[in-house]
Amino acid sequence: MAWDLLLPAVLDGLTNGAVYALVALGLTLIYGVLHIINFAHGSLLMLALYAAYFLYSLLGISPYAALPILMPAFFALGYGVQRWIVAPASHGREQNVLMITLGLAIVLDNLALYAFTSTTRSIDLPLAGESIDFGVAVIGVPKLIACAGALLLAGALWLMLARTDLGRAIRAVAREPEGARLVGIRVERIYAITFGIGTACVAASACLLLPSFYVTPQVGYAFVLIAFTTVVLGGMGSLPGALLAGLLLGVIEAVSGLYLGESLGQLGIYAVFILILLFRPTGLFGARAA
Amino acid sequence: MLLEVEGLSAGYGALAVLRGIDLSVEPGEVVAVLGANGAGKTTLNRVLSGLLRPTAGRVRFAGEDITGADPAAIVARGLIHVPEGRRIFPDLSVRETLELGSYRRARNRRASNLERVFTLFPRLRERARQAGGTLSGGEQQMLAIGRGLMAEPLLLILDEPSLGLSPLLVEEMFALIATLRAAGPAILIVEQNVVQSLLAATRGYVLENGTMALAGDAAALLDDPDLRKTYLGL
Numbered sequence A: 001m002a003w004d005l006l007l008p009a010v011l012d013g014l015t016n017g018a019v020y021a022l023v024a025l026g027l028t029l030i031y032g033v034l035h036i037i038n039f040a041h042g043s044l045l046m047l048a049l050y051a052a053y054f055l056y057s058l059l060g061i062s063p064y065a066a067l068p069i070l071m072p073a074f075f076a077l078g079y080g081v082q083r084w085i086v087a088p089a090s091h092g093r094e095q096n097v098l099m100i101t102l103g104l105a106i107v108l109d110n111l112a113l114y115a116f117t118s119t120t121r122s123i124d125l126p127l128a129g130e131s132i133d134f135g136v137a138v139i140g141v142p143k144l145i146a147c148a149g150a151l152l153l154a155g156a157l158w159l160m161l162a163r164t165d166l167g168r169a170i171r172a173v174a175r176e177p178e179g180a181r182l183v184g185i186r187v188e189r190i191y192a193i194t195f196g197i198g199t200a201c202v203a204a205s206a207c208l209l210l211p212s213f214y215v216t217p218q219v220g221y222a223f224v225l226i227a228f229t230t231v232v233l234g235g236m237g238s239l240p241g242a243l244l245a246g247l248l249l250g251v252i253e254a255v256s257g258l259y260l261g262e263s264l265g266q267l268g269i270y271a272v273f274i275l276i277l278l279f280r281p282t283g284l285f286g287a288r289a290a
Numbered sequence B: 001m002l003l004e005v006e007g008l009s010a011g012y013g014a015l016a017v018l019r020g021i022d023l024s025v026e027p028g029e030v031v032a033v034l035g036a037n038g039a040g041k042t043t044l045n046r047v048l049s050g051l052l053r054p055t056a057g058r059v060r061f062a063g064e065d066i067t068g069a070d071p072a073a074i075v076a077r078g079l080i081h082v083p084e085g086r087r088i089f090p091d092l093s094v095r096e097t098l099e100l101g102s103y104r105r106a107r108n109r110r111a112s113n114l115e116r117v118f119t120l121f122p123r124l125r126e127r128a129r130q131a132g133g134t135l136s137g138g139e140q141q142m143l144a145i146g147r148g149l150m151a152e153p154l155l156l157i158l159d160e161p162s163l164g165l166s167p168l169l170v171e172e173m174f175a176l177i178a179t180l181r182a183a184g185p186a187i188l189i190v191e192q193n194v195v196q197s198l199l200a201a202t203r204g205y206v207l208e209n210g211t212m213a214l215a216g217d218a219a220a221l222l223d224d225p226d227l228r229k230t231y232l233g234l
Ligand SMILES: Nc1ncnc2c1ncn2[C@@H]1O[C@H](COP(=O)(O)OP(=O)(O)O)[C@@H](O)[C@H]1O
Pocket: B012, B015, B017, B035, B036, B037, B038, B039, B040, B041, B042, B043, B044
């Protein structure tokens, strides 16, 4: 295969991968801190895509302008879901949490199907058709914005976790909740805040995705599968792992799409997934087994 | 009176561990709580710091009723519990862990208190950037105590601080308790080292069958024939 085909595919894959990484960061953060697998993650992404879609089509607010609105709104939604649905219904049992987030996903998906029908919707931003020529490859402006935005948000998330008291409290609660209580951290609140941050990541992903993507009630599934693969590949609960794995999967998808045809691009992702599980089940960064 | 406990009962489900405990601590005192393994010493500490709700009784601290209050509210008032098993945050650095010690209390004096803790434990200063989970047992115990001191405790509860330490480190631990005592906070120490903790303490209590079987001045307890027979095999 010639370089002049491969290089554009790799760059295109990196731009997709950055958004995969952002979706997966939310999922892996929630897993790492609450030790639950949020099956509603994809459905929340779908919900955020619809929110961004209607903000644009009804009010003319571009998804980029909607980002600072939808992130706090979805933070609040995630906070509430954890505090008032997941936590009270779980009674501390993992299998309950599994059923609750799965149930939530089913309810959200079907409500969306009922309210919005299965029509595929997309928006036409004025800048959607514009692209930048990098010499080796031509990449659409929305994809570049999505990639830069996702990387910036990942960096901001990392800074928050490393440098602020809230971030340290989140990391303390993740591994030692009782020790955290003894320094006066309200653990239930940290759980809800973490779920909120994970959900805000989803909202940001939706705003960055929509200009170059579409929304249907089922759209979450495609992403949630990639997100799960990313999280496992990166090592459950590892943020740098999720970031690298997301970028890697984007590239693998684009390159295998080049060889197998675009519709089979995701096949490459699952082949890698199976290989990883066979040879390195804790993922690339999984120092501790999940 | 700094801490006043009256008729305190607590347990786990149907298991009643504490059955009507009375206990008090004055400002500046060092009080030892002794008792066999499984007597309920840790359970008592967990109730005092709000990790476990009592089924009956009252806890007053620094003039306020804190019965059934949540741990964050209790930490905010200055009752700090350094738990059995240390409960160190494994992937936070020593410095980050100490800084989190002032998450709820004394946050605006974080820098000066950090300097104080580093002066008390030079070892922690050397390891400031190292992750808590990679420290030795003795260093983790220093870190747990340092984390507690960052909140400027009025009462510091130490649950088996010498557990799992080498004899030399146990000596150091009791020397440290003497140093801490001079520095201010009242200390409630739970220990299996009966003689050493009574030597370090002003008063002591002996927990048996869910109640305080013995209480008194540390010196008097050291001479008590029953206690000598049960705990010292003399
Ligand atoms: N989380 C728990 N659930 C049920 N029983 C417990 C729990 N923790 C302690 N116990 C029981 O309560 C009793 C007192 O334990 P503990 O307070 O840890 O004693 P001590 O600290 O004096 O050794 C023991 O019989 C112990 O088995």
